[in-house]
Amino acid sequence: MTSTLLDRLAALSAAAATHPEASQASGPAPATATSVLADRPDGTVVRTGHTVAKAHAPDSDTAALATRLRIAAHPSLHGILLPPLPVTAPDGFLTLTEEGRALTRWPYGSPVPPDDPDGAPWEEAAVLLARLHAVDPAQLPGPVPPMRGPAKAARAMARLRAALAPTGGAIPAPRAPRPVPGPLAEAAGSIEAAWALLPPWARGVAPGPQPALLCHGDLHLGQLVRHPATGGRWLLIDIDDLGLGDPAWDLARPAAWFATGLLAPDVWSRFLSAYRTAGGRAVRPDGDPWPDLEIPARALTVQTAALAVAKAAGESRPLDEIETAVVDACARMTSLPRQLAPAARNVG
Numbered sequence: 001m002t003s004t005l006l007d008r009l010a011a012l013s014a015a016a017a018t019h020p021e022a023s024q025a026s027g028p029a030p031a032t033a034t035s036v037l038a039d040r041p042d043g044t045v046v047r048t049g050h051t052v053a054k055a056h057a058p059d060s061d062t063a064a065l066a067t068r069l070r071i072a073a074h075p076s077l078h079g080i081l082l083p084p085l086p087v088t089a090p091d092g093f094l095t096l097t098e099e100g101r102a103l104t105r106w107p108y109g110s111p112v113p114p115d116d117p118d119g120a121p122w123e124e125a126a127v128l129l130a131r132l133h134a135v136d137p138a139q140l141p142g143p144v145p146p147m148r149g150p151a152k153a154a155r156a157m158a159r160l161r162a163a164l165a166p167t168g169g170a171i172p173a174p175r176a177p178r179p180v181p182g183p184l185a186e187a188a189g190s191i192e193a194a195w196a197l198l199p200p201w202a203r204g205v206a207p208g209p210q211p212a213l214l215c216h217g218d219l220h221l222g223q224l225v226r227h228p229a230t231g232g233r234w235l236l237i238d239i240d241d242l243g244l245g246d247p248a249w250d251l252a253r254p255a256a257w258f259a260t261g262l263l264a265p266d267v268w269s270r271f272l273s274a275y276r277t278a279g280g281r282a283v284r285p286d287g288d289p290w291p292d293l294e295i296p297a298r299a300l301t302v303q304t305a306a307l308a309v310a311k312a313a314g315e316s317r318p319l320d321e322i323e324t325a326v327v328d329a330c331a332r333m334t335s336l337p338r339q340l341a342p343a344a345r346n347v348g
Contacts, residue, residue: 005055008097009046010034012087012105013053043240047108050229051085056102056240061145062094065102068239069093070141071214080131081242082109082227082235109225109235120221122254122267123274124234128224130278132236133247135214147215147245149252149296150204153303156310157195163310164188184313187327191305194298194330201246202299210246213281217241219250247282251275252296255289256304259297260329262322301329 013034038045042057056065072081073093084093085105095103112120137144164185200206216223218241226232254271257263276285283289308323319327 009053013048013051053105064145068242072239082237109227110229112221122271126271126274127278130280133213145243147217147243148241149217149249154204156303156306159310160306163313187309190331193334208246212244213247215245249296252300255293255297256301
């Protein structure tokens, strides 16, 4: 992150520090020192007092993002999504840097504590998803863009291929190719094979087979905050992937974690039960949910494994235990092609 971008984000978050929606029920404003909450290539988040400012990915579709912001601010999403704060006018939720990068600002919400796994709000997340999936898209500002989950999976595969290319995906240079450790190349092969078994819609190259509902597109526990920060309700954040699509995608990551042994069975059962009890439409109301979740869960497993191997290759290190688990899950997918192939043909 450049100092210029940091300064711009700090100024943007500070300008909203006294906005009533930002400070609602949060008590006296904390010290106005700026802190960086996240700094990744796809997004930088800076906090000042009760507000945060976010620089979205450099390649963001600003028109689609503007629509997503209007949706997040719509009354139909009250109590489901954290609403944005205006930056240019009462209904202007996006501004651009001189380089064209999209900036937004939001009330500060307290995240899920990373050191309290037993207190993670799985049931609350499930209920929020059920409510999100029940929102009528026809009542929202539009046109509502597509949910970007499958597109993100495809981008993860592109990142994997670039990371393991002889020149790291860059323009070929007159130097010796960077060696790729054998285990990482083998892992990439398993991931590619699992990816090839997925139907076109799950790879982001065809429309989905299910009726499109409003989806979050990237659900995990890092996408929940309490607002107000002290004692407030849980709300969903990060609307960059919000849009119309198969709602099963929003359940796919916890489903994949359960299938790979990374999420305890009782936690998965609580999450699924809360979603069904709240009337969630992504899965059948009772019985085995896996026919509805299998393909999205496989896609999210492949995406997670692809990013893990790309990161390990970039850092010239072996896979850790969790990364190995998701790669192993991809290998198991390819050992059962007859079970997936009919599903792939039917929904492609």
